Amino acid sequence: MGDITAQLADIVGGHNLLTGDAIPDDYGHDEELTHPPQRPAYVAKPATAEEVAALLKVATQHQIPVTARGSGTGLSGAALPRGDGLVVSFERMNAVLEVDTTNQVAVVQPGVTLVDLDAATAPHQLRYMVHPGELSSSVGGNVGTNAGGMRAVKYGIARHNVLGLQAVLPTGEIIRTGGKIAKVSTGYDLTQLIVGSEGTLALATEVIVKLHPRLDHSATVLAPFADFDQVMAAVPLIIASGLGPYILEYIDNVTMAALVHTQNLELGIPDQIRDSCQAYLVVALENRTAQRLDEDVERAGELLGELGALDVYVLEGGSARRLIEARENAFWTLKAAHADDIVDTVVPRGAMPKFLAAVRGLATAAGGGAVGCGHAGDGNVHLAIFCADPMARKKLMTDIFALAMELGGAISGEHGLGRAKAPYWRALEDPVKVELLRRIKQSFDPAGILNPDVVFAP
């Protein structure tokens, strides 16, 4: 181990290598709820792709498991290290290298946070549109989990907004994939294979992301519904209307009450309507002119009324922003309420009513509860699971995931499998696919050093 420490320190410099008790607690966990923290053996903070490559060569040589870390805001435990492992922390590789207005892309290092990227692109009236709740998350983390978020209904997920990578293979080879180009049909798409691979195939050391024009005018419409099924039935019709919302969320009444209470939201909804409401739709619209936005908001209001909304509230700038921020913080609210686990399952949007009704039934039968909100336009359901008994909870989670898959969905829409959801996936997925993925993993990582507990069993 002394030898390994010396080798690693040689690469990044002694002050950028932490070992043993000198490693702060933060490096031992991400925001996943069910696993205890685990202090790694080493934390290295490289400054260049070449340093990352040298670290991976040493790790391969000594069979050291490697976990990449961005901001540590993941929700599935993909950044949870092994006790004998090396954390490669990208905190020093946090530069926006270029904002290219002609090609409408930014070239960034993986440690850049979404807040910093937004600040760098704002002066150019451009924006990276992937918008997971946590804006301190890093672009590298977005790549690893294939992050989604509220704006995905219009702008797509990380997969649609990451155009190219520089990445280091576990062998220490450095490759470039994609580029400042929106299309390519030249061999297999390595960019898209690495996006969403949760640090199990290669480590991204540079990311080319797509930027979109910032539209000047936006508004948020909030519509309470008496009936959950009405909310879900409304979603496809809003999508088909051509209004093109950039946010289309549902929030159930329990979650909304918690958000209002913990974050002092003032939405101007009378008690009587609030009490008879089972769920809310949040519809955010944007346009390049104020007049068009006003027309679209009016049309959205009419449409929501026709679809059975109890009322329609057009939120002003400040309260609209606070509602969206509260929605971003829903995870923290539910964590503070002592949720035992979380689910970010995706199902075909038309299957949401059936899925949510069945999940409520399953949770009740398990002696627990399931409440939440989600990206209704994408069929991506975020649930906090309350079920204290571990055995009952494991069965409940398995039943929920099995149901989602039976309805044509998948276990995770945007958080990834990490360590937390991978065992469910291995139990429920077609074994032919599990084995195929394992062979793909081996084609990148023959020594099996990259995040060996994530996706696959070690």
Place this chain on the structure above:
Amino acid sequence: MGDITAQLADIVGGHNLLTGDAIPDDYGHDEELTHPPQRPAYVAKPATAEEVAALLKVATQHQIPVTARGSGTGLSGAALPRGDGLVVSFERMNAVLEVDTTNQVAVVQPGVTLVDLDAATAPHQLRYMVHPGELSSSVGGNVGTNAGGMRAVKYGIARHNVLGLQAVLPTGEIIRTGGKIAKVSTGYDLTQLIVGSEGTLALATEVIVKLHPRLDHSATVLAPFADFDQVMAAVPLIIASGLGPYILEYIDNVTMAALVHTQNLELGIPDQIRDSCQAYLVVALENRTAQRLDEDVERAGELLGELGALDVYVLEGGSARRLIEARENAFWTLKAAHADDIVDTVVPRGAMPKFLAAVRGLATAAGGGAVGCGHAGDGNVHLAIFCADPMARKKLMTDIFALAMELGGAISGEHGLGRAKAPYWRALEDPVKVELLRRIKQSFDPAGILNPDVVFAP
């Protein structure tokens, strides 16, 4: 061979298996220009995924190279069979299985043509937006090549519009990937790995495609420019304007003259302007209301004027449609003019002026010519190469591709490598990536039976 014939006939039925001289010439080629046709040993026409699986098992058992065939409209030779090979033709698997309006997807068999899919979705006011020039192409072919086309600037390429697959592995195992869902983060994305793999990894037997609302109002604006560089400089500014064109093409003056001549186009452009024009921009806009469309067309006209257009023509319904159709048929026009090869290179859109100027210089130096048109919004350049001498042409093509890669682009934007462009790719690509792709190929196809001449050398 008699034994193999009997085994294959057992699977698909004798009348759905062709051998020897009974095989029509069409099965021996696609629309690639440089390879002679090659009659395969067998053509099988399966009706189900199970039949495809059984065919691949026999092929694996006897080491028979397998080439999948949709409509045979590919431009890179990915559907060009081996003489000792089996063509799996999807012509009988041509059903639209479902148009799901709630989830806005269609589920189709791979042999469905774009014309038939468009007819099936039109009554629902929905549309599959991938629009390669040739509308007799099949959805399965779109999956194989990761097809793009004119609408990609707004709606993305096949990769963005294929949400899920049923696919048969060379081992005969049948898997399902993705689903009626726009996002998923549950293991590696097999859908996106198979899209664009040109029949070298697995054969798609069912495809779930995304549908978009058909907007009721559209218009086409044609703008001649005196100077090539002005055209290219205009493109990023049109994108940044927020007008959101669904087509943004350039056509050089030689190609436009050929289109006008061969297809009797009447565009109403005075001789004087036509003679002083080096290239044209075609900008198509759409909206859900006529009034907004009119406003957008006016704004586009102003903008094009500010950007240096010699004039701006708003084309009426009929002539707009004929211009777009002529552009779709550009390949046939250039083929009829005896083009020696074609290029569909992609570069960052900002690099197009430099790339096109350098290509013209290279072509002239080689004693040939390079003319064309392209998806300007995507940096995807379509060139017809005129250079009769094979050695000079090979060097010219190599120089063009090397330049594109040096500028941060790639050899093919939407046609694929096929047999025709794969040798250039192997010569120019980072060998680390070629070897990585080869290992990925082996993880799907250990016997190496699927299109062994495509992407890799056999």
